[in-house]
Amino acid sequence: MNISLMVNGEQVEADVLPRTHLVDFLREQLGLTGTHLGCEHGVCGACTLRLDGVIVRGCLVLAVQADGGVVETIEGLSDSGEIADLQAAFIARNALQCGFCTPAMLIAAQDLLQHGGVPSREAIREHLSGNYCRCTGYQAIVDAVETTAQAREASR
Amino acid sequence: MSLSPADLPNSYIGRSVPRPHLARLTQGRGLYVSDLSLPRMVHVAFVRSPYAHAEITRIDAQAARAMPGVVRIVTGEELAAFCTPWVGVLAHLKGLKSAPQHPMAIGRVRWQGEPVIAVLAASRAQAEDAAERIEIDFSELPPVVDVMAALDPARPVIHAELGDNLAFERRLEAGEVDAAFARSDAIVEKTFTFARHTGVTLEARSIVADWNAGEQRLTVHLGSQAPHMMQNIIALHLGLAEPQVRILCQDVGGSFGIKVHVYADDMAVAALARMLARPVKYVGDRLESFVADIHARDHVVHAKIGVSNDGVIQAFEIDDLTGIGPYSVYPRTSAVEANQVVNLVGGPYACPNYRARTRVVFQNKAVMSQYRGVGHPIATSVTEGLVDLAARRIGMDPVQIRRRNLVADNAYPCASASGLKFEALSHHASLDKLLAMMDYPALRAEQAALRARGIHRGIGFASFIEITNPGPAFYGVGGARISAQDGAAVRLDSTGAVICQTSITEQGQGSGAIIAQVVATAMGVAIENVRVILGDTDNTPYGGGTWASRGAGIGGEAAWQAGRALRDNVLKLAGTILQAVPETLDIVAGAVVDADGGTERMRLSELARIAYFRPDTLPPDFQSELMATRHYVPRQYPFAFTNGIQASYLEVDTDTGFVRLLRHWVVEDCGTIINPQLVDEQIRGGVVQGLGAALFEHCQYDDQGQMINANMADYLVPMAGEMPDIDVAHVVSPTLESALGAKGAGEAGTAGAAACVSNAVNDALAPFGVEITEIPLVPELILRALGRA
Numbered sequence A: 001m002n003i004s005l006m007v008n009g010e011q012v013e014a015d016v017l018p019r020t021h022l023v024d025f026l027r028e029q030l031g032l033t034g035t036h037l038g039c040e041h042g043v044c045g046a047c048t049l050r051l052d053g054v055i056v057r058g059c060l061v062l063a064v065q066a067d068g069g070v071v072e073t074i075e076g077l078s079d080s081g082e083i084a085d086l087q088a089a090f091i092a093r094n095a096l097q098c099g100f101c102t103p104a105m106l107i108a109a110q111d112l113l114q115h116g117g118v119p120s121r122e123a124i125r126e127h128l129s130g131n132y133c134r135c136t137g138y139q140a141i142v143d144a145v146e147t148t149a150q151a152r153e154a155s156r
Numbered sequence B: 001m002s003l004s005p006a007d008l009p010n011s012y013i014g015r016s017v018p019r020p021h022l023a024r025l026t027q028g029r030g031l032y033v034s035d036l037s038l039p040r041m042v043h044v045a046f047v048r049s050p051y052a053h054a055e056i057t058r059i060d061a062q063a064a065r066a067m068p069g070v071v072r073i074v075t076g077e078e079l080a081a082f083c084t085p086w087v088g089v090l091a092h093l094k095g096l097k098s099a100p101q102h103p104m105a106i107g108r109v110r111w112q113g114e115p116v117i118a119v120l121a122a123s124r125a126q127a128e129d130a131a132e133r134i135e136i137d138f139s140e141l142p143p144v145v146d147v148m149a150a151l152d153p154a155r156p157v158i159h160a161e162l163g164d165n166l167a168f169e170r171r172l173e174a175g176e177v178d179a180a181f182a183r184s185d186a187i188v189e190k191t192f193t194f195a196r197h198t199g200v201t202l203e204a205r206s207i208v209a210d211w212n213a214g215e216q217r218l219t220v221h222l223g224s225q226a227p228h229m230m231q232n233i234i235a236l237h238l239g240l241a242e243p244q245v246r247i248l249c250q251d252v253g254g255s256f257g258i259k260v261h262v263y264a265d266d267m268a269v270a271a272l273a274r275m276l277a278r279p280v281k282y283v284g285d286r287l288e289s290f291v292a293d294i295h296a297r298d299h300v301v302h303a304k305i306g307v308s309n310d311g312v313i314q315a316f317e318i319d320d321l322t323g324i325g326p327y328s329v330y331p332r333t334s335a336v337e338a339n340q341v342v343n344l345v346g347g348p349y350a351c352p353n354y355r356a357r358t359r360v361v362f363q364n365k366a367v368m369s370q371y372r373g374v375g376h377p378i379a380t381s382v383t384e385g386l387v388d389l390a391a392r393r394i395g396m397d398p399v400q401i402r403r404r405n406l407v408a409d410n411a412y413p414c415a416s417a418s419g420l421k422f423e424a425l426s427h428h429a430s431l432d433k434l435l436a437m438m439d440y441p442a443l444r445a446e447q448a449a450l451r452a453r454g455i456h457r458g459i460g461f462a463s464f465i466e467i468t469n470p471g472p473a474f475y476g477v478g479g480a481r482i483s484a485q486d487g488a489a490v491r492l493d494s495t496g497a498v499i500c501q502t503s504i505t506e507q508g509q510g511s512g513a514i515i516a517q518v519v520a521t522a523m524g525v526a527i528e529n530v531r532v533i534l535g536d537t538d539n540t541p542y543g544g545g546t547w548a549s550r551g552a553g554i555g556g557e558a559a560w561q562a563g564r565a566l567r568d569n570v571l572k573l574a575g576t577i578l579q580a581v582p583e584t585l586d587i588v589a590g591a592v593v594d595a596d597g598g599t600e601r602m603r604l605s606e607l608a609r610i611a612y613f614r615p616d617t618l619p620p621d622f623q624s625e626l627m628a629t630r631h632y633v634p635r636q637y638p639f640a641f642t643n644g645i646q647a648s649y650l651e652v653d654t655d656t657g658f659v660r661l662l663r664h665w666v667v668e669d670c671g672t673i674i675n676p677q678l679v680d681e682q683i684r685g686g687v688v689q690g691l692g693a694a695l696f697e698h699c700q701y702d703d704q705g706q707m708i709n710a711n712m713a714d715y716l717v718p719m720a721g722e723m724p725d726i727d728v729a730h731v732v733s734p735t736l737e738s739a740l741g742a743k744g745a746g747e748a749g750t751a752g753a754a755a756c757v758s759n760a761v762n763d764a765l766a767p768f769g770v771e772i773t774e775i776p777l778v779p780e781l782i783l784r785a786l787g788r789a
């Protein structure tokens, strides 16, 4: 099936199988390997990306469902500089070890931060509970998100 | 050396320097094995056994061969011509037996998930489609599932040639155990049960193997912790010479011990690449990870402690039984965890009377082997559980009984009842620090006040010891070709940049960062000028890799020695250029300076320029050497023991059985700390893995040997919302064996987390007289113990 969509600001036309999910399409057909797969059934959150401005689990979305849509992945969010401060906070706080969960974790965290204000640690933990991390134990991630929220609030 | 590394000017030792390369990973620019794609690459999907124990009576792949994209379909018999079987035994684990294991089953399957047929196709999806069309007839055999059943003569023997299902047995007797129990005022006897769980690395195991027939070389991209070990083993079983195999370990999506073993499916992929003479890629899907990755634990420990009324522990006794699946895992075996349990029980305490037995049995479940903490969580849970229950019997506070029995901080060097040698530990200093951090009296007061309102909170402690920096005693003496030493090669390039090749590997711990810190400090250069190369058997010194908490202590020391050696070479060259005595010079911030006064004499970039481009200006008999290589292995002690103590504060809902973790504290002593932030994050990550085991993680099997929760939705792992903040502090007792004095820190968190949670749950439920000695502490278990299920 032919689909046409915007991926990280670039118009993409592609031929996909109806059963191909969005992440396989991004990874295998577009070479965007920053979006990861941890379970392929909607549990671990490693495949989190933005579709039409909303975060979704890319493994639960078929590529054909993104036809006509706007997809933003970690590659796009990095190049645009939208989450540069959050990425810097993750690095400074060592909020990633193997880094496999990180692109999705950043996108999920940015989704929370976009609501503005400084969320409580509990709210951060709650929001990120759909994103598994097997390495860090989460505290450093919570710290990095909290620090970013505070810095953004202070510069508002 | 007069100066300790941390005292050097501009030292990076002890500083929380951010890891290089992290930006790449935050931007989605990592290169994990699952991301790789090579020209002519084919994908493999395995047809795995749906049964725990069965004969394969017929295979029909006719329809599958005609499916689109299919390149080849290979059976176990066919692949056997390309890969010899292996047996996972080690000579020093006396009596350990196992059977030859092939990459794919031949004739009989022995666990649900064992690879049976490989389907190679242009895409993974096509390989899976074809795999569904393969017909295999199985004739089911009765499975051995429960560890208790494995030794029952009425149950089948999994490998007839071995005679029975007992893989290994070890007994240990120290001191006067019977007399010690006889004089005890109180004896506690309990059975501790530890569920099977697994690593659930977020990136499933992945491999790309590429046989280049033109070069007659196999390049294997693999997230292994031990590249040289894998080089040896793949070469050995594929009938190649070691130099014909190159292992590349780049970004790895988590490991924790899961990716240090030899897996049947990985060996199959290497052999398939050879067979097809083209790159073959395998990425485990999550469903197969649960039955194909090693599992861990699965112990039932009958245990006993004797204590006198004054709180002195008189004796420990354990009888451990553990199930390892149908094969002992190659080459590290599946008996090491049980062996560790025997070695470690009672380890923090000054009690000479100890009797232990462990039995390791075969069963028709997924293979079991070493995972983060190896034996420590079992030994710590048993020891600390017994100590708390003993304290309860004699009416003593858990802190008090530990104070009375922990080995005194001034007693070192000394040995445990099981013969472990301790250079210097700090149990009491650690306990003091922990109590201050948690404000113990205030917590007890809060607990009492809340209890009066029907809120049940508990406080639990767990002292522990941890084996780190293993020398050859772990594997080498048993005949495994797993290097005990590590190496580092450090060189100065023409611009003054420093490059270090190290044999340790990176799975996210920060190996690259600590090597850079050590080399920068040893050399006297800015860390930005140091680049670290690791994870490539073609381009690093030969060595063991990163496992058993050895990266910093062994690999770090090799890097230190290499950096110092290169520094000496540089100063020799500088002395020649500057007509100065090398001993009067030093290197600070990338420049040669006068040791006395610090006046800059020349930049390293200028020195390197002369060495490489204008050696004609140097005396004719002088040859500069701007690369130095050193290796290191500890000699004095077989292991560098670390110690620590953890505490948990939690609340148990006695109506629902839910446990809510409130706080967690850790004090540990890993000697010299190279990077405090990295150590703390290793501890936190390790604690949370231990908390997962304590509360959620469980590979559940039915009585037919089917894992019934082999998916991410039903196998629970810790999520951000359920985990507490974890306070970490340190006592520092460096090992005097090495210049750096660093010991390992990667497993300490996992060693004690479950033990202190169990103790805290029992503390919370003390008013109900409940004593639970089983993990995971799921709500049903707690409600059952409360008589409310």
Ligand code: FES
Pocket: A036, A037, A038, A039, A040, A041, A042, A043, A044, A045, A046, A047, A048, A057, A058, A059, A060
């Ligand atoms: S890969 Fe999509 S949720 Fe796990």
Ligand code: FES
Pocket: A095, A096, A097, A098, A099, A100, A101, A102, A132, A133, A134, A135, A136, B202, B253, B254, B508
């Ligand atoms: S950093 Fe490894 S899974 Fe999160």
